[in-house]
Amino acid sequence: MNLNDKVTLVTGAGQGIGKGIADSLAEYGAHVIIAEINETTGKEAAVEIESRGGSAEAIQLDVTDYDLVKEAINAVVAQHGRIDVLVNNAGWDLPEPFLVSTPDTWAKVIAINYLGVVHTCHAALPHMIEAGRGRIVNIGSDAGRVGSSGEAVYSGAKGGVIAFSKTVAREVARKGIGINVVCPGPTDTPLVADLATTNEGLVKALERAIPMGRLGQPSDLGAAVAFMASDAAGFITGQTLSVSGGLTMA
Numbered sequence: 001m002n003l004n005d006k007v008t009l010v011t012g013a014g015q016g017i018g019k020g021i022a023d024s025l026a027e028y029g030a031h032v033i034i035a036e037i038n039e040t041t042g043k044e045a046a047v048e049i050e051s052r053g054g055s056a057e058a059i060q061l062d063v064t065d066y067d068l069v070k071e072a073i074n075a076v077v078a079q080h081g082r083i084d085v086l087v088n089n090a091g092w093d094l095p096e097p098f099l100v101s102t103p104d105t106w107a108k109v110i111a112i113n114y115l116g117v118v119h120t121c122h123a124a125l126p127h128m129i130e131a132g133r134g135r136i137v138n139i140g141s142d143a144g145r146v147g148s149s150g151e152a153v154y155s156g157a158k159g160g161v162i163a164f165s166k167t168v169a170r171e172v173a174r175k176g177i178g179i180n181v182v183c184p185g186p187t188d189t190p191l192v193a194d195l196a197t198t199n200e201g202l203v204k205a206l207e208r209a210i211p212m213g214r215l216g217q218p219s220d221l222g223a224a225v226a227f228m229a230s231d232a233a234g235f236i237t238g239q240t241l242s243v244s245g246g247l248t249m250a
Helices: 016-027 039-051 066-080 103-131 152-175 190-198 200-209 218-229
Strands: 007-011 031-036 055-060 085-088 134-139 177-184 240-243
Touching: 007 016, 007 066, 007 103, 016 031, 016 039, 016 055, 016 085, 016 134, 016 218, 031 039, 031 066, 039 055, 055 066, 066 103, 085 103, 085 218, 103 134, 103 152, 103 177, 134 152, 134 218, 152 177, 152 240, 177 218, 218 240
Parallel strands: 007 031, 007 085, 031 055, 085 134, 134 177, 177 240
Antiparallel strands: none
């Protein structure tokens, strides 16, 4: 796969899955713009990529604010002349039973996980249409495909991302733009590591449930996203790919 000099913006790429995605894209030659609400982790991730010989920069971005998103993407295009690839990875959840959850939590989950994707796509697509090319990879979740106990609103938001992506993919396919969704299964991230300190049994149960016998690694997601972002996936659009070690099978 060749992503040489592709101007690529990845949201929420300061740690975890997003960082693994940014690392993989840089390894394949992309110039990676890490759009992260946490300015410190964003800059650290960019410096780490550059220390390995990759090309990266960091910007601070809150994907829930459409005006800020539009301003940031316009600034990227003004600086680099284009935006070739958009990866929507920013996400957040508070696992708890639905009847315990509150409207404030619902609003935050929907704003980050669903509206954040809507905002960035709406801001980036006009630039891609003008260029006559572009790739968008939205990070969904298997929770949005099959549901997940304790994640009702999150599952709904990720299901919305999948349906939204398919619809917009239809609308822009003839403009030279591909839009696909990559759905992580249980993945070894700092969040899961924290969970293991208090509930090691749950993590072991997840590992047993996955046919391949292990949690995913951020690099597993990175490789799948890099493929979807590349010209190798030029005739693929509107698709949903689970990277879950076989936990869910289409």
